[in-house]
């Protein structure tokens with residue numbers, strides 16, 4: 001039985017169809033004081049809770065879903081299409097928490113194992129007290145791309161070059177390269193151009209997440225006379241005015257997956273999750 005979180009109903013439905021599993025008609029409620037409550041009307045021996053922790057409320061809701069499902073199921077598997085707080089994978093200053101570890105420990109208490117999609121750093125999977133595996137959905141980002149002219153697949157930093165190569169390989173050809181990025185603050189990044197020529201080429205930018213859109217829009221500003229520009233990512237958080245930043249930067253289209261449900265989430269990660277479960 002698939003138990004969907006309120007923020008992951010699309011991917012949960014896709015996963016249920018993919019696996020041929022029933023989908024529990026979970027009810028979600030919010031009290032006037034801001035607390036959340038869920039009701040899981042039915043489950044069976046195996047409960048697969050599917051919930052992206054895109055907000056603090058979503059984190060609490062996930063713990064509630066695990067607890068409700070675990071009362072009747074023999075095994076609870078937790079699928080985190082997007083793991084919130086995953087980018088806080090270290091204490092950046094003395095006195096700060098390792099937030100990803102704190103979240104992982106809390107999530108571990110209500111589940112037998114965890115599966116997540118493209119965590120920011122693979123090491124985050126070690127923070128869980130139960131087995132945690134990850135799947136790579138980047139290859140699926142090639143699916144919505146149109147036929148490209150002399151394509152260049154670019155990641156905004158060296159750490160994401162593997163994603164650019166994965167999308168390039170899934171597309172079936174082209175050059176892959178990366179920018180050098182220095183982050184000054186939450187919203188300010190400095191990006192130096194890559195060595196690859198961008199003139200008259202279709203450029204596909206690939207990152208694990210677009211959050212404020214600062215990284216992508218700053219990277220786009222470095223492109224010299226490109227043909228078309230496509231911004232792709234696994235996790236389209238698109239917080240605040242990120243989508244507008246991308247539009248103003250000259251992006252022709254944005255493609256993301258349904259780990260976070262947004263208007264641009266045209267690619268489902270359900271098949272890659274189903275394969276690994």
Ligand code: R5P
Nearest residue numbers: 207209210211212213214215
């Ligand atoms: C950082 O290393 C990540 O891969 C992303 O580049 C970053 O988190 C995106 O954030 P934003 O959209 O806020 O620049």
